[in-house]
Amino acid sequence: MTLQDELSAFYERNGFGPVLGAQPRTVPVFTGCLLVPLPNIELRHRYLKYHDLHHLVTGYTVGRIGEGEVSAWELGSGSMFVSPMLGVMNLIALSTGLVLQPRRMWRAFMRGTRSRNLYRAADRANVDAGGWPNLDSLRSYCLDHVPPRGLLPHRAVEFGIYCVLAMCIHAAIAGPAVVVRFITDITLGYSVFQAVKPKKRDDIY
Secondary structure, three states: HHHHHHHHHHHHHOOOOOOOOOOOOEEEEEOOOOOEEEEHHHHHHHHHHHHHHHHHHHHOOHHHHHHHHHHHHHHOOOHHHOOHHHHHHHHHHHHHHHHHHHHHHHHHHHHHOOOOOOOOHHHHHHHHOOOOOHHHHHHOOOOOOOOOOHHHHHHHHHHHHHHHHHHHHHHHHHHHHHHHHHHHHHHHHHHHHHHHHHOOOOOOO
16 A cells, blocks of 8 residues: 555544544643643644654554654654654653653653654655655665664663653643643532542553
């Protein structure tokens, strides 16, 4: 299948339909135990297709842990140096992964240091021009024979900095979101126990 065919199949498998009409102003983003609505900025639209291709290249899922893994992988492959705002978006998803499966985030990050992402302008243009005929060729470009990005101690320090930043962002977003959800649930007539009880989800992985 072509890359576009692979993407279409990916969207169908995960229940993502085509976007029609005006873009929504917010998009739900995994932040710990919550799906928090965040501004649906133009930068997200610019890079979303390539982020989704990263899911296909790496095999990471679209659940909370999978999104954390692909974000850790992207950070390891240098997404922060392509666009700091893109890196911040990765940090939001990484924070959730760190809460749930920190070792998997570390492994994904280290895998990323030996990989190429598709966020650079030349690679995005190559994808759009059909430079890779299928997923296997794209996976080979991203994952095979890529020199490690720096020495292990340097990468460990980098990952540690990302972890601290991710958890600061997590606290800044998730804290107010928990308060808002609690107040909303109480206003809607739920008991205090029901309001504070975590919502059971089936999208962890």
